[in-house]
Amino acid sequence: MLFTGDPVTGKDAEAMGLVHQAVPADQLDAAVRALCDRIKGVPPNQLMMSKMVVNQAYESMGMTNPQRFATLFDGFDRHSPEGKWFEERAREVGYKQAVAERDSGDPLAEGRSKYFSQFDIR
Numbered sequence: 682m683l684f685t686g687d688p689v690t691g692k693d694a695e696a697m698g699l700v701h702q703a704v705p706a707d708q709l710d711a712a713v714r715a716l717c718d719r720i721k722g723v724p725p726n727q728l729m730m731s732k733m734v735v736n737q738a739y740e741s742m743g744m745t746n747p748q749r750f751a752t753l754f755d756g757f758d759r760h761s762p763e764g765k766w767f768e769e770r771a772r773e774v775g776y777k778q779a780v781a782e783r784d785s786g787d788p789l790a791e792g793r794s795k796y797f798s799q800f801d802i803r
Contacts, residue, residue, distance in 0.1 A: 685784070686780070686783060686784050687784070690703070691703030691704075701716070702716075762790055762793035763789060763790045763793065765793075766789060766790035766793055767779060767783060767789070767790075770782065
């Protein structure tokens with residue numbers, strides 16, 4: 682998904698364990714309310730400790746820095762010539778069409794992209 686931008690449905694994401702639950706849009710508010718009602722019944726100290734365990738697991742796996750880099754690189758990408766091209770293109774032809782063009786495999790942002798000879802894969 683990261684390298685290709687291939688879309689994933691909510692049900693696919695649920696099956697992969699990327700999301701807790703996929704529900705139809707008209708049932709989303711009720712599903713969120715039900716989950717919040719379950720969570721609010723857990724004592725706050727137990728929620729806090731559970732969150733600390735999750736954070737510690739990420740830190741132990743060395744995931745703290747990758748998460749920071751992901752945030753940083755997302756910002757770089759959005760402000761790169763290609764990112765600006767995509768933003769403009771989405772305004773011109775609509776988001777769906779811009780995504781289809783981005784995912785087509787054809788070169789993007791002609792004349793704006795910068796290629797580095799050691800990484801040139803044109």
